Amino acid sequence: MQRDLSDRIYSGVVGAIAAASVLLLLAPTLVVLIISLTSGMTLKFPPPSWSARWYVELFRSPELLTPALTSLQVALWTTLFSAVLGSAAALALARNRSRIARLLDALFMSPMVLPAMAFSLSLLLVFNVIGIRLSFATLVLGHTIVCVPFVIRMVGAAVQQLDPVLVTCSLSLGASRWYTFRRITLPLIRRGIVAGGLVAFLSSFDNVPVSLFLADARTEVLPIKLWAILEGSLDVRVAAVSGVIVVLTLIGLVCAETLGGLSRSFGKSSS
Amino acid sequence: MSTPRPPGELAPALPLALVFLAAFVLPLVALVAISLFRTPAFAELSPAQYLRFLGDPFSLRVLADTVMLGLEVALCALVLAYPLALVYVASGPLIRTGLIFLILLPLLTSTVVRTFAWIVILGRDGIVNSAMLSLGLWDSPARLLYSWGGLVLALTQIQLPLMALPLINSLLRLDGNLARAAEGLGAGRVRAFVTVILPLTLPGAIAGLLLVFAAAATAFITQTLIGGGRIILMPSYIYQQSMGVQDWPFAAALSLIFTAAVIGIVAAIGALSRRLTRGLDAA
Numbered sequence: 001m002q003r004d005l006s007d008r009i010y011s012g013v014v015g016a017i018a019a020a021s022v023l024l025l026l027a028p029t030l031v032v033l034i035i036s037l038t039s040g041m042t043l044k045f046p047p048p049s050w051s052a053r054w055y056v057e058l059f060r061s062p063e064l065l066t067p068a069l070t071s072l073q074v075a076l077w078t079t080l081f082s083a084v085l086g087s088a089a090a091l092a093l094a095r096n097r098s099r100i101a102r103l104l105d106a107l108f109m110s111p112m113v114l115p116a117m118a119f120s121l122s123l124l125l126v127f128n129v130i131g132i133r134l135s136f137a138t139l140v141l142g143h144t145i146v147c148v149p150f151v152i153r154m155v156g157a158a159v160q161q162l163d164p165v166l167v168t169c170s171l172s173l174g175a176s177r178w179y180t181f182r183r184i185t186l187p188l189i190r191r192g193i194v195a196g197g198l199v200a201f202l203s204s205f206d207n208v209p210v211s212l213f214l215a216d217a218r219t220e221v222l223p224i225k226l227w228a229i230l231e232g233s234l235d236v237r238v239a240a241v242s243g244v245i246v247v248l249t250l251i252g253l254v255c256a257e258t259l260g261g262l263s264r265s266f267g268k269s270s271s
Numbered sequence: 272m273s274t275p276r277p278p279g280e281l282a283p284a285l286p287l288a289l290v291f292l293a294a295f296v297l298p299l300v301a302l303v304a305i306s307l308f309r310t311p312a313f314a315e316l317s318p319a320q321y322l323r324f325l326g327d328p329f330s331l332r333v334l335a336d337t338v339m340l341g342l343e344v345a346l347c348a349l350v351l352a353y354p355l356a357l358v359y360v361a362s363g364p365l366i367r368t369g370l371i372f373l374i375l376l377p378l379l380t381s382t383v384v385r386t387f388a389w390i391v392i393l394g395r396d397g398i399v400n401s402a403m404l405s406l407g408l409w410d411s412p413a414r415l416l417y418s419w420g421g422l423v424l425a426l427t428q429i430q431l432p433l434m435a436l437p438l439i440n441s442l443l444r445l446d447g448n449l450a451r452a453a454e455g456l457g458a459g460r461v462r463a464f465v466t467v468i469l470p471l472t473l474p475g476a477i478a479g480l481l482l483v484f485a486a487a488a489t490a491f492i493t494q495t496l497i498g499g500g501r502i503i504l505m506p507s508y509i510y511q512q513s514m515g516v517q518d519w520p521f522a523a524a525l526s527l528i529f530t531a532a533v534i535g536i537v538a539a540i541g542a543l544s545r546r547l548t549r550g551l552d553a554a
Contacts, residue, residue, distance in 0.1 A: 006459050006460070006461050007459055007460045007461070009461075010459070010460045010461045010464070011460065013354070014353075014354040014357055014358070015354070015358070016354075017350070017351060017353075017354035017355070018354040018355045018357070018358040020351065021351045021352065021354065021355040021431065021435075022355070022370075022373060024351065024427075024428045024431065025373050025374060025376075025377055025428070025431060025432075026373060027388075027392070027428075028377065028385055028388030028389065028392070028428065029376060029377065029380065029388070031388045031391050031392055031398065032384060032387065032388045032391070035391050042396060043390070043391050043394060043396065043397070044396040044401070045391060045392075045396065045397055045398045045401060046401075085286055085287040085290065086287065088283035088284065088286065088287065089283060089284040089286075089287040089288075091283050092280060092281050092282065092283040092284035093281075093284055096280060096281065098281075100281065101281060101284075104281070104284055104288055107288075107291055107295075107296070108287060108291065110295075111295070113485065113533075113534060113537065114299075114530055114534075115485075115488075115489045115506070115526070115529055115530055115533055116489065117489065117491065117506050117509050117510070117526060117529075118302065118509070118526035118527065118529065118530045119295070119298070119299070121302065121509065121513055121522060121523065121526050122298035122299050122301060122302035122523075122526070123294060123295075123298045124513075125298065125301055125302060125305055125519060125523065126297060126298045126301050129301065141290075141294055142294075144290070145290070145291070145294055145295050148287065199379070202379050202381075205381065206381040206382055206383070208382070208383070208491060208492050209489075209491055209506070212491075212510065212514070213513075213514070223381060223382070223383045223492070226383045226387070227383055227492055227495070227496065230383070230386075230387060230390065230496050231495065231496065234390065234394070238387055239387070239391075242381075242383075242384040242387050242388070245380065245381050245384050246380055246384060249376065249379050249380045249381075250376065252379070253372065253375060253376060253379060257372075
């Protein structure tokens, strides 16, 4: 009888906290979408009435559109470099148990542990000392270092699921190394590259610490622009920008799900 | 896999290795070197910057607050994520996919956007204040933004996915029959959780704790926007000392001390968990 009661309390507590977590996960996204459709001049919640005026306002705000475009360009170049360099490294390291391979893998993963601020400051100091001026290129370099671990992790997982016998077969049947890579390896790890590239893109687009230190005065990225606006005033246009970002992220997530089975790859990595 | 491989196999990793050497290893070595200069003009080698940090109560307080913030957020996230993960593994495929989407969406949405949402929720005219005022529970708007509690709450929500994903992974790996066996043998659900599920999913919980701790301690955007100007934490302190005051040696020392603290605590939690799981094996 007593056990029955404690079981019920346990289930109730677990259910209640889980419900709170779900609400907590969902609420901010909903809040952003709702407040972005306000007709008012402030972030007062709930909005006095509905309007798309702040979205329209965005098109007349070059001070927001230009950083958005810059962020997009930085993220695209970063994704390209991370995907190429990271996939190549993952292919070389994922199945290699040698000491030097483990060491390299640890090195490539360390930007995830190291506070990005410390790394960005260190790269800025080196640029200062050897006299390299900050530019778009220095920014992409910094972003690539912090984004490449995502590609290595996800491509590495895909490589580990790849049956090495397939490659051996192809080679022993007379296919060249390049042909084997193109027709056997690449299609089988594509899902990992897509997922890793997506996460690298999003984390570059979202990155602040690196851009804070490594962007020159002319290169202004979106998250830092938004941060600067929010530090000063509560501009409702930020809500509209946020709305756009949420919707685009949602589209990206759905694309990744249909193309590569993102949620399945989370389930799979566990079994 | 154990067969020795020709060294040429590592060649594809070479380009990235060179990039890392030039743009990651070298800068970190330079950071250490610069932190050892006594003046901002890079004159005279000495450990002066580190002594200055250790002798300055303000700096020590900033470090302690940052570590505390990381730990508090990690524990809050753990408490929220366990039930979520338990519900996930107990659900069917449809609800599972829905929950994963719900967890991934905030993880992939920009941090500034998520932080902005919390400004709307916690602000003076925000959701919490207007709800409390209209319900008559509060007489005047409370100061939720720019408060420690608000910061912990916002960061907990923002980093919750980092806790939920490793927990779900290790719960999925757990053989569900074990918990059922424990219950079948007469253990209550609470006891089955404490004696079977909790110890066996400890690695996932530890992984989550480490991720959330490191993310919360270094979350510059959320710390500055939700914490406001009065709560000074290590990331904004480093930013202020470098880009603001341009005291590069002190900023370098601060970054290294902060890095050492974060990695030290991550290693300590990791070691603690290894000891706990070893104890479990012995039992």
